[in-house]
Amino acid sequence: MHIVIPDDYQDVVKHLEAFERLADHEVSVYNDTATDIDTRVARFSEADVLVLIRERTPIDAELLARLPRLKLISQTGGGTAHIDVAACQRQGVKVMSGTGSPVSTAELTWALVLAATRNIPQEIENLKAGRWQRTLGTGLHGKTLGLFGYGKIGRLVAGYGQAFGMQVLVWGRETTRERARSDGIEAAVSQADFFTRSDVLSLHLRLNEETRGIVGPEDLARMPATSVLINPSRAGLLAPGALEQALRQGRPGRAAIDVFDHEPLRDDPLLALPNLVATPHLGYVERDNYELYFREAFDNVLAFAAEQG
Incomplete structure (x- = not known):
């Protein structure tokens, strides 16, 4: 599967131990923020899976309608307020979330x-x-x-x-x-x-x-x-x-x-x-927390891939 991870501001995801879980998949990581929908579509159009870092990337119905290949959104942490879950359901995109540490x-x-x-x-x-x-x-x-x-x-x-x-x-x-x-x-x-x-x-x-x-x-x-x-x-x-x-x-x-x-x-x-x-939203930005967030998000991706055969 092609997995896209947007908004990795610090360029750290590829250096996490958890990243090794995706060794058998094609992964694209973007370190800057795409503020307009056309750029997001260009980056996400070939993605089977999006792995989102907390609430950095909003996913709405307009964007989803232009991503017919997308099958899964795997969310780091438990929050999904930035995702139009109903639109995902209509389009057949599964949304999976994890947990985090306080x-x-x-x-x-x-x-x-x-x-x-x-x-x-x-x-x-x-x-x-x-x-x-x-x-x-x-x-x-x-x-x-x-x-x-x-x-x-x-x-x-x-x-x-x-x-x-x-x-x-x-x-x-x-x-x-x-x-x-x-x-x-x-x-x-x-x-x-x-x-x-x-x-x-x-x-x-x-x-x-x-x-x-x-x-x-x-x-x-x-x-x-x-x-x-x-x-x-x-x-x-x-x-x-x-x-x-x-x-x-x-x-x-x-x-x-x-x-x-x-x-x-x-x-x-x-x-x-x-x-x-x-401070620039550093509350959850800590190595142990990232390892937890991404380990669960990547495990959800692997479980989904196994279901798909």
């Missing part, structure tokens, strides 16, 4: 927390420019860590916060709050209470129609001027423009984010703000 994203979340509260990126640049100790950081011990969402990643981050001597506060659906309380963690009484009390507030929600824009300007305005917002999940959880406006107004005082509305990012006014730390 560890790498949780670790990146804590790196963002420390980077923002101790001004690490700014002080690195100061040091390189010959400027010594120009900022005053904020400690975490005794502060309140707010977690909007308490799934696998949120649970890990809660443990990191407790290890740093923080009080953990959770908000989310009733089932989320019950899960937190069963672990001995306090649940906020309301969303307003949650935003008001959190010194470090981290978002750990899936993006769907229910959660899109769930954090609005009024929520951010309730945060203390000394607080930090962390977003390692999805940019769409915040109402459009709300974070930029909030940071310019100083509530929260700082933010650290790993996600943007449009990726890969070309330009964003957020990046010009001095009270923002930003």
